[in-house]
Amino acid sequence: MSRPPTAAQRRVIDAADPVSGRLRGTPAQLAALVKHGLAFRHPRPPHDHFLTPAGHRIRETPETAPPEPAPAQPSTGVFTARAGGEEEPPDTGPGRAREVHSAWQGLLELRRMTNPDGATDRPCGWERAHLVQAAALALEAAGQRPAGGGQEGYRVRATPQPEAVAVRAEDPSALSACAAALERAGWQTGEYTEPRTRARYLLASPRRV
Template sequence: MTGRESPEAAGFEPATGAEAVPVAGTPERAAAVRDAFEALLRIRDVVNSGAGDPRATPAEWERVRMVRAVALALEAAGIAPSALDERGQRTATGYCVTAGDHPQVVRVEWPGPRGSGAGHEAERALHGCARVLGELGWVVLEYRGKGGRRYLEVEAPSTIRR
């Protein structure tokens, strides 16, 4: 990716944790994530230039691609994504970002392979995810779902120009 391309234009896809194979872990991947995240911050600088700290508020680009933007933020922070095998079985413990139940909301969970103890790690891990996303201006709320499983709901603040 050159300095002028957006993450989307270059075909970069952040790890959502729902991929059929792990995508993280190589120096090439780390460089691509770093470049994509820097491009996202440059987008914020341009479109939020009238704000106090332009990098502290998600840009419109992020708001309409929330799963990608939230996944990119988590991957850029060095948080491990979950992964699936070809049969759809979890092979790695980590974050999983999906569309939420409501428009403009994404869900972040902390799944892992059966017997991995991911449920025991979830509170601490999701607090780390919430901290990263909160520092980037996202509104993050923690909930408990079926069986007491923790998850986050992430949305853009109401200050975003629509």
């Protein structure tokens, strides 16, 4: 793209679904984003528009200039997968369950669209670039409980190893359940022991084949 998006286009980009990149906007706004290589129109009905990799980069880059005032509208929040360790107890209500289900379905659609063979049984490029969030979403979508607010559960953390996250849980059976959930979601896992504390943990990586 030869010039940065307008403030109106930037608002459309920023409001994209955080997982699938699905866009909502006026036909003119969406067409402009397609023209500049920041979005594409899906060939199958209902022909929704999604961010391209360039669009995702724009979305993840802080704005350098103040945006135009946006029309007042209610805040709906942005979905964030729970990696565990948050101060508040994890929300397990029906509203959160719907959000997690919707995010997981969006991620499967993103796999279908971006994996070369359209496979949905293994992670895609977005997941490899957002390892902690992707693994946490896979766990929460499988019904695993994140730690938080004094409650036990899983914790997903980045590691120095490329394309690998560490998953910890106090309960050995919960750790096994996390391994099974990640493997069903297309990840490969291995169980290891911390040399100093002797605590067991998982190393999980997105499967490539």
